[in-house]
Amino acid sequence: MDRYKAQVFSQVEAREAPRLEQGLIAALRTHLFGSRFSAITTLILFAVFLQTLPDFIAWALIHPVWTPDAALCKQAMGEGACWGVITEKYRVIIFGYYPYAEHWRPLLATILLLGLLVASCTRALWSKWLVLLWPLVMIAVFVILRGGWLGLSVVETDRWGGLPLTVLLATLSIVAAFPLSVIVALGRRSNMPAISAVCTVYIELIRGVPLISVLFMASFLFPLLMPTGTKIDVLLRVFIGITLFAAAYMAEVIRGGLQAIPKGQVEAAQSLGMSYWQTQRKIVLPQALAMVVPGIMNNFIGIFKDTSLVTIVSLYELTGALGLALNSDADWRPFKLEAYLFITFIYFVGCYAMSRYSLWIEAQLSRSKAR
Amino acid sequence: MNPKVHGQVVRSARAADEMLAARPAPPPISSWSIRSEAFRSKLFQLILILLLIAIGAYLFYNTTENMRLRGIQSGYGFLTQPAGFDIGETMFPYDSGNPYWKAILVGLSNTIRVALLGILFATLIGTAVGIGRFSRNALLRGLCQVYVEFFRNVPVLLQLLMWYLLLTEMLPAPNEPWVFGAGFYLSKGGFNFPLPQWAIGHASALFGFVAGLIAVGYWRRRQFQRFEQTGEAPSLWLVSSALLFVGIFAGWMFGGAPTEMRYPEMGAFAIDGGGALTPEFLAVLIGLTLYTAGFIAEVVRAGIQSVPRGQGEAAQSLGLSPSQQMRLVLLPQALRVIIPPLTSQYLNLTKNSSLAVAIGYPDVVSILNTSINQTGRAVECISIIMIVYLTTSLSTSAFMNWYNARAAIQER
Numbered sequence: 001m002d003r004y005k006a007q008v009f010s011q012v013e014a015r016e017a018p019r020l021e022q023g024l025i026a027a028l029r030t031h032l033f034g035s036r037f038s039a040i041t042t043l044i045l046f047a048v049f050l051q052t053l054p055d056f057i058a059w060a061l062i063h064p065v066w067t068p069d070a071a072l073c074k075q076a077m078g079e080g081a082c083w084g085v086i087t088e089k090y091r092v093i094i095f096g097y098y099p100y101a102e103h104w105r106p107l108l109a110t111i112l113l114l115g116l117l118v119a120s121c122t123r124a125l126w127s128k129w130l131v132l133l134w135p136l137v138m139i140a141v142f143v144i145l146r147g148g149w150l151g152l153s154v155v156e157t158d159r160w161g162g163l164p165l166t167v168l169l170a171t172l173s174i175v176a177a178f179p180l181s182v183i184v185a186l187g188r189r190s191n192m193p194a195i196s197a198v199c200t201v202y203i204e205l206i207r208g209v210p211l212i213s214v215l216f217m218a219s220f221l222f223p224l225l226m227p228t229g230t231k232i233d234v235l236l237r238v239f240i241g242i243t244l245f246a247a248a249y250m251a252e253v254i255r256g257g258l259q260a261i262p263k264g265q266v267e268a269a270q271s272l273g274m275s276y277w278q279t280q281r282k283i284v285l286p287q288a289l290a291m292v293v294p295g296i297m298n299n300f301i302g303i304f305k306d307t308s309l310v311t312i313v314s315l316y317e318l319t320g321a322l323g324l325a326l327n328s329d330a331d332w333r334p335f336k337l338e339a340y341l342f343i344t345f346i347y348f349v350g351c352y353a354m355s356r357y358s359l360w361i362e363a364q365l366s367r368s369k370a371r
Numbered sequence: 372m373n374p375k376v377h378g379q380v381v382r383s384a385r386a387a388d389e390m391l392a393a394r395p396a397p398p399p400i401s402s403w404s405i406r407s408e409a410f411r412s413k414l415f416q417l418i419l420i421l422l423l424i425a426i427g428a429y430l431f432y433n434t435t436e437n438m439r440l441r442g443i444q445s446g447y448g449f450l451t452q453p454a455g456f457d458i459g460e461t462m463f464p465y466d467s468g469n470p471y472w473k474a475i476l477v478g479l480s481n482t483i484r485v486a487l488l489g490i491l492f493a494t495l496i497g498t499a500v501g502i503g504r505f506s507r508n509a510l511l512r513g514l515c516q517v518y519v520e521f522f523r524n525v526p527v528l529l530q531l532l533m534w535y536l537l538l539t540e541m542l543p544a545p546n547e548p549w550v551f552g553a554g555f556y557l558s559k560g561g562f563n564f565p566l567p568q569w570a571i572g573h574a575s576a577l578f579g580f581v582a583g584l585i586a587v588g589y590w591r592r593r594q595f596q597r598f599e600q601t602g603e604a605p606s607l608w609l610v611s612s613a614l615l616f617v618g619i620f621a622g623w624m625f626g627g628a629p630t631e632m633r634y635p636e637m638g639a640f641a642i643d644g645g646g647a648l649t650p651e652f653l654a655v656l657i658g659l660t661l662y663t664a665g666f667i668a669e670v671v672r673a674g675i676q677s678v679p680r681g682q683g684e685a686a687q688s689l690g691l692s693p694s695q696q697m698r699l700v701l702l703p704q705a706l707r708v709i710i711p712p713l714t715s716q717y718l719n720l721t722k723n724s725s726l727a728v729a730i731g732y733p734d735v736v737s738i739l740n741t742s743i744n745q746t747g748r749a750v751e752c753i754s755i756i757m758i759v760y761l762t763t764s765l766s767t768s769a770f771m772n773w774y775n776a777r778a779a780i781q782e783r
Contacts, residue, residue: 030507031508031509032508032509032510034507038506038507038508041506041508041510041511042508042510045510045511045514046510191412192412192415192416193416194419194420195415195416195419198419198423204765205757205761207764208757208760208761208764209722209756209757209760209761209764210722210723210725210726210736210756210760211722212725212728212736213725213736213753213756213757213760216740216749216753216756217753220743220749220753221749221750221753223437224433224434224437224749225430225433225434226433226437227433227436228433228436228437228440301524305525305526305527306526308526308528308529309526309528311729312528312726312728312729319526319528319529319532334540336536336540337533337536337537337540337541340529340532340533340536343529344525344529344533347524347525347526347529348521348524348525351523351524351525352520
């Protein structure tokens with residue numbers, strides 16, 4: 001009889017109701033206390049946050065000195081931040097060496113440039129007029145900064161500095177490096193051995209050395225390379241250096257996109273009777289560039305960050321202007337950290353906006369592929 | 372149905388043949404005509420080469436002319452002259468009477484030191500953060516994302532300057548340093564720590580370590596063979612580390628068990644003795660490590676994401692634990708995607724170490740910058756910088772290509 005015992009009906013305990021899977025409590029349980037390890041991690045991180053965050057918030061937001069008063073700042077040192085250093089020095093940090101009375105000019109130039117950039121990034125405004133607007137705004141920015149026209153006093157380029165210089169250098173280098181990199185990437189994949197060899201050597205040579213050495217070349221060697229007597233503006237030299245450097249990196253990104261285009265696309269274009277340039281312009285590049293948008297955007301962000309290096313060859317962009325504002329001022333020097341945090345914030349906003357924008361473009365492009 | 376030729380209907384096949392024959396042959400393109408693609412290609416290349424030669428000659432002429440006019444001497448002869456400047460930190464004896472080539476060598480050793488350590492730490496932190504972004508714990512996941520976004524979006528030069536500021540201004544003075552345990556001091560003067568006094572026992576301990584490594588290799592092979600035959604999987608870590616420890620300990624005992632340490636001593640103004648890391652070195656190391664780790668974390672994350680989900684699920688259904696899934700199934704496949712961009716991150720770190728010039732760490736660029744200012748030989752010094760970095764870059768990418776070829780999928 002024993003073997004049949006199991007078949008005799010017997011009451012089974014009711015199963016527990018499944019745990020709540022929705023709502024705040026459930027979310028906390030799965031995301032913070034999902035397993036023993038997870039729970040321990042949560043507790044440790046909470047402890048660390050409790051240790052550090054209140055102190056930091058107190059330092060940065062509750063006890064800081066907002067007024068530009070060095071004596072007050074000295075008193076509060078260690079307990080509160082001295083944001084007064086920014087209220088006191090922000091004009092030098094943002095505009096550098098530029099003559100103090102003329103600060104409205106770099107301000108106007110920066111607003112124009114940023115406005116142009118924002119307009120170029122807005123889909124609703126994409127039109128032929130925008131292409132026309134670019135040289136116009138560039139010329140306007142240049143005239144406003146340089147002066148010597150419309151009754152504006154002349155300000156030489158070596159006195160330009162701060163945020164306008166950062167934005168201007170980054171914009172110009174991006175605009176110049178992008179077409180160059182497309183040409184070089186196409187050249188590297190060319191069937192003509194001489195052209196592909198020249199492009200390969202250029203790319204590998206530049207990618208093998210740090211940007212500093214390229215900037216050193218721009219500042220020490222360019223004057224030697226030019227005919228005797230010609231003087232090239234230091235800003236122009238540095239701009240050429242950054243452009244050549246950035247183009248080599250971007251060319252490799254674009255080459256990745258070119259390589260991903262199936263051969264059939266080119267063959268189909270050829271069989272339609274398209275010339276080489278028609279094929280590249282109408283068939284290959286639109287697909288290849290769309291594929292590498294994240295990489296190109298990363299390069300743009302890289303250029304924006306790399307402009308900070310020009311301070312090493314004594315152009316006072318944002319990072320350099322900060323040193324200019326504080327290094328020689330004994331009263332405010334101790335509060336350099338606050339000033340650093342300020343320009344860190346500016347750089348971060350710029351880079352973060354660019355990376356968000358890149359995500360938006362990717363979303364636009366993936367929409368075209370979705371069915 | 373009548374055949375068609377050139378779109379016209381013709382009566383018969385014969386008529387069609389006649390019409391076909393009547394079509395004129397296209398005129399042959401002469402191989403010297405601009406309409407021949409082969410000729411055009413040769414022409415363009417010739418033009419490019421001539422253009423490059425012309426530009427090169429023009430620049431060379433300008434340079435020699437300028438140098439002659441300004442009285443700049445050229446040549447690498449200055450390398451054997453005394454450098455005449457001191458270097459803050461050196462890995463081997465150097466003084467200002469030594470020649471330039473030795474100063475450059477000191478700079479090179481400093482660059483390599485900071486780059487190797489930076490690569491090591493950046494890989495560890497970057498991998499941890501990259502894996503952390505897949506954590507089931509939301510807090511950890513968020514923290515890792517904040518780390519990546521913050522450190523990647525701020526220029527590395529600014530980060531280096533900030534670390535240098537923190538290390539030289541915010542820390543206590545050397546006469547009242549922070550003390551961590553016996554003999555570890557952190558102050559504005561840098562980080563000081565005890566070092567063992569060199570003795571023969573350390574060399575024999577090293578031999579013991581090598582012997583231990585050989586034993587571990589042998590033991591692992593035996594265990595893998597056993598696993599193939601019986602399916603029993605032993606824990607490799609425990610015995611391996613025990614073997615290594617025994618090897619080192621035996622070597623150390625054999626060499627007379629030296630225990631003497633050199634402890635740093637607090638003087639009136641500075642801490643002397645023992646091992647020391649300068650604030651410049653620490654700033655460059657910490658700054659480069661944290662910056663590059665942010666990028667490596669993204670590389671690792673992309674690599675892990677590239678492994679199809681089914682792989683993880685299959686591993687799970689085989690009963691592997693989460694850490695086993697990661698170690699045995701996901702990471703080996705992800706490595707193939709990770710290695711090429713990881714290589715370029717390593718190279719970036721090495722190249723970014725040249726930013727040390729901004730905070731006065733004597734790396735090779737900073738030494739050569741000083742040399743340019745002293746001797747005026749910009750061409751020579753910049754060419755040395757380029758040769759140094761090109762050699763590093765090209766040899767690293769050669770090594771990584773070799774490793775990549777090994778890690779690539781073995782397809783049939």
